[in-house]
Amino acid sequence: MEGRARDYANNARMIMDELTGWDWNLVVIPYGPQWRARRRLFHQFFNQNAAKQYVDVQTREVRAFLRRTAESYTDTGEFDIKTIRKTLSAIVLEITYGMKIADLNDPYLLLSQKAIEAVNIGRVPGAFWVEYFPWLRYIPSWVPGSSARKFGEQYYPAVRALRDDRFDVVMNDVSRGTALPSIARKLIEKLPSKVSDEDKYREFGTYAKDMTGIVYIAGVDTQFAALSAFLLGILLVPRVQRQAQRELDSVVGPTRLPSVEDMSSLPYIQAIAMEALRWIPALPLGVPRRATCDDEYGGYTIPAGSIIIANVWALLHDSEMYPDPETFNPDRFIRDGQLNPDVRPPTAAFGFGRRKCVGRHLATNTLHLMIASILHVFNIKPVSEDFSAAAGTGFLSFAQCPPCRFVPRTASAMALINTAST
Numbered sequence: 001m002e003g004r005a006r007d008y009a010n011n012a013r014m015i016m017d018e019l020t021g022w023d024w025n026l027v028v029i030p031y032g033p034q035w036r037a038r039r040r041l042f043h044q045f046f047n048q049n050a051a052k053q054y055v056d057v058q059t060r061e062v063r064a065f066l067r068r069t070a071e072s073y074t075d076t077g078e079f080d081i082k083t084i085r086k087t088l089s090a091i092v093l094e095i096t097y098g099m100k101i102a103d104l105n106d107p108y109l110l111l112s113q114k115a116i117e118a119v120n121i122g123r124v125p126g127a128f129w130v131e132y133f134p135w136l137r138y139i140p141s142w143v144p145g146s147s148a149r150k151f152g153e154q155y156y157p158a159v160r161a162l163r164d165d166r167f168d169v170v171m172n173d174v175s176r177g178t179a180l181p182s183i184a185r186k187l188i189e190k191l192p193s194k195v196s197d198e199d200k201y202r203e204f205g206t207y208a209k210d211m212t213g214i215v216y217i218a219g220v221d222t223q224f225a226a227l228s229a230f231l232l233g234i235l236l237v238p239r240v241q242r243q244a245q246r247e248l249d250s251v252v253g254p255t256r257l258p259s260v261e262d263m264s265s266l267p268y269i270q271a272i273a274m275e276a277l278r279w280i281p282a283l284p285l286g287v288p289r290r291a292t293c294d295d296e297y298g299g300y301t302i303p304a305g306s307i308i309i310a311n312v313w314a315l316l317h318d319s320e321m322y323p324d325p326e327t328f329n330p331d332r333f334i335r336d337g338q339l340n341p342d343v344r345p346p347t348a349a350f351g352f353g354r355r356k357c358v359g360r361h362l363a364t365n366t367l368h369l370m371i372a373s374i375l376h377v378f379n380i381k382p383v384s385e386d387f388s389a390a391a392g393t394g395f396l397s398f399a400q401c402p403p404c405r406f407v408p409r410t411a412s413a414m415a416l417i418n419t420a421s422t
């Protein structure tokens with residue numbers, strides 16, 4: 001997928017993607033001009049340099065998270081892991097639509113849940129006969145047994161609303177002059193004139209809606225998975241927390257909170273993020289591809305059209321590159337106090353070749369900032385020493401985190417949280 005990137009850049013689209021209305025999703029758009037146009041927009045807003053413009057939003061939301069966690073702390077209370085999801089949602093939705101969310105019951109988040117359900121159920125291999133007998137899609141939904149059409153109709157409105165509604169709100173705000181800064185606002189301001197070129201207006205408008213519509217879906221659960229792995233790893237191996245805090249104390253010190261600019265001087269924090277991505281990758285089998293031409297690999301013939309699944313889990317648990325791979329051990333990436341260039345970074349967690357995750361720079365900044373900030377001011381402790389660890393299985397994989405507590409490290413750390421500006 002890297003060496004012959006062009007031949008394996010086609011993701012495997014399913015008929016259920018069309019029936020449920022998910023066919024606008026970049027992840028399932030076949031390799032070609034339609035994919036390229038949308039991917040170009042993504043790249044423009046999320047390349048390594050562009051991702052820097054979101055650091056202020058990330059820093060503000062991470063610090064708001066620290067403040068809320070400190071305020072809700074009690075001697076016996078448990079940390080509510082859902083507050084991490086809220087922070088991740090707040091970051092991506094403000095960047096994308098200039099949108100503020102009050103809590104996890106925000107209508108946009110509820111709509112997303114419904115839309116994701118369509119993927120989780122509709123994309124399970126073998127769930128619908130229509131994938132094997134495509135003509136079944138033409139059977140009207142009132143005919144008994146036409147379950148695929150019926151399923152699609154049930155989800156289609158939510159999936160389309162997810163893409164369109166929020167974008168339309170920003171469109172109205174732009175025309176009233178009240179739109180907050182966001183990617184959607186920038187795209188709307190660049191829309192060609194509807195009067196002089198209606199075709200271009202429609203085409204660019206579609207790309208813009210498709211692009212913004214997928215950021216929340218692609219970006220929140222994946223980052224949440226990485227942070228769940230980090231929490232579980234720290235609970236299982238407490239020495240990692242102590243080592244990270246030693247690094248933070250010496251580089252950042254007691255008078256301020258960590259920032260994204262500190263990260264180049266915090267190799268151990270970077271190693272923790274890498275280990276979380278490696279240890280329990282969010283997408284253990286990546287996104288299935290379809291070979292575009294006949295090929296041969298390792299003595300096997302791969303006919304055009306074959307579905308190719310990359311075993312990301314196996315690559316990231318290769319015991320030659322990562323000895324004792326089932327153990328959470330960020331030290332594997334460190335040599336002489338710096339990142340060890342001889343150990344392969346876990347880039348497979350973000351995919352391969354031309355379809356590699358386009359949000360990886362944004363995600364990396366958020367992960368670094370969350371991990372460094374949390375460990376700078378809190379000690380993470382299990383509620384009970386007697387707990388077991390597990391990772392969920394599925395297209396998306398999450399660490400199952402046992403109940404834990406975020407205990408303030410020191411009184412001065414708490415004072416820092418309250419006085420820190422964004």
Ligand code: HEM
Nearest residue numbers: 027218219222223282287349350351352355357358359363
């Ligand atoms: C830790 C966080 C993340 C992980 C582990 C992750 C992982 C992945 C993986 C494995 C793929 C499939 C790549 C392939 O087919 O080879 C992917 C694709 C994608 N990701 Fe991410 N992702 C993360 C965060 C994000 C964020 C924050 C965004 C949005 C800003 C995003 C947007 C996308 C998009 C749009 C694609 C489809 C790319 C294409 O098909 O051309 N991801 N991601």
